[in-house]
Amino acid sequence: MGWFKKFMGLEAPNSDSKWIANDSVPFNEALAGPLGLAFGKGVMFDSTLKLLLDGKTTVAIPESQQIWSAGTIELGQSTWLSRYYLNDEDHWLQVHTTGAIAGQVESVILFNYLDYVTISTEAELRRLAGPDSLIGLPTYTHDGVVFTREWGSEAGQTELVSLSENLSNPEETYRIEHHSMLYARDTGLTNRREFLLFSVEEDAEGTISLSTSRGISLYTTDLTIF
Numbered sequence: 439m440g441w442f443k444k445f446m447g448l449e450a451p452n453s454d455s456k457w458i459a460n461d462s463v464p465f466n467e468a469l470a471g472p473l474g475l476a477f478g479k480g481v482m483f484d485s486t487l488k489l490l491l492d493g494k495t496t497v498a499i500p501e502s503q504q505i506w507s508a509g510t511i512e513l514g515q516s517t518w519l520s521r522y523y524l525n526d527e528d529h530w531l532q533v534h535t536t537g538a539i540a541g542q543v544e545s546v547i548l549f550n551y552l553d554y555v556t557i558s559t560e561a562e563l564r565r566l567a568g569p570d571s572l573i574g575l576p577t578y579t580h581d582g583v584v585f586t587r588e589w590g591s592e593a594g595q596t597e598l599v600s601l602s603e604n605l606s607n608p609e610e611t612y613r614i615e616h617h618s619m620l621y622a623r624d625t626g627l628t629n630r631r632e633f634l635l636f637s638v639e640e641d642a643e644g645t646i647s648l649s650t651s652r653g654i655s656l657y658t659t660d661l662t663i664f
Contacts, residue, residue, distance in 0.1 A: 471520050472533045472540045474663045477508045477607055481524065481531065482662040483548075494625040495632045496581070497550045497654040500529050507607040509614075510539060517544075521603065527551075531661075532653070546661070547633060549653040557638070557646045567598070567617075567638050567648050574598065578621050578634060580652075585621035585634045598638065615640045630655045 475481070482502040491499065503524035511519040518539045522531040528551055534544040557563050564570045572578055574595040578585050590596025598617035605612055621634040633653035640646050 471508060471510075471522070472535050472543055473546075473658060473661065475505065475508070475520065475522050475531070475533065477505045477522070480504050480664045481522070482664060484660045484662075487656075487660055490627070491625075491630075491654060494627055494630070495652075495654045497548060497632070497652050498528070499548070500524065500526055503529065507605055509603045509605040511601050511603045516541075519601075521605075530651070543658055546656040546658060547653040548656050549633070549635065549651040551649065551651050553648075553650040555648045557648060563638070563646070563648075567636060569595065573619050573636050580634055583623065583632075585623045585632075588620040588622050588633075590619075598636075612642045614642075625654075629657070 480502060481504075483499050487499045491497070503526055505522045506525050506527075507523040509521040509523070511521070513519060516537055518535045518541075520533045520535065520539060522533075524530060530549050530551075532545075532547045532549060534546075535541045536544055555566065557566065567573050574587070574590070574597065576587050576593070578587070587596065589599050596619075598619050601616040601618055603614045603616060605614060616637045616639050618635060618637040620636075622631050625632050631654075633651075633655075635651045635653060637649050637651075638646065639649060
């Protein structure tokens, strides 16, 4: 898969980007998650969420779930993303914190996987997530809904952002390299935005894929950890 590393050998994001990954954190720190989240824990969502979000987002609110896998991304400048992948394999939680991994919670997003495609050639990558795709343009329309790009200030297509995620589950620990682009839109509800995240991912075995996830902002009070 040497073509992938060559193809994704893009300029790094500006040093002031809050999404720059840093590999200096020891992986065992990832176990101390925010809000008491960790693999093996359960997550229950407020029963009123489905009614509140009806017509505002197509993100499905799951029933109570157990966390199967936990991931941590260091963004630099004492900011972190903690990701928790649920047992149903359709949903995952992302918690953005500052100060420490289990520090001040800045945002919580529930993501719902929409699509997952394995990529085997450079031509596929160019077509699906590279310069021949729509990913990275200032706006992206999905299912008739327009989202605005969150990362990059270019008038045209911008580069994907590199993120390195350390993951752990009861069976193994491993790392996934992401090249991602985030879009968002307002839902009309206070502090609840809808997100569209594209991520080209390479796992430890060298398998390359493109995942598409749709997310919705949550309050910490929307969650009960057990």
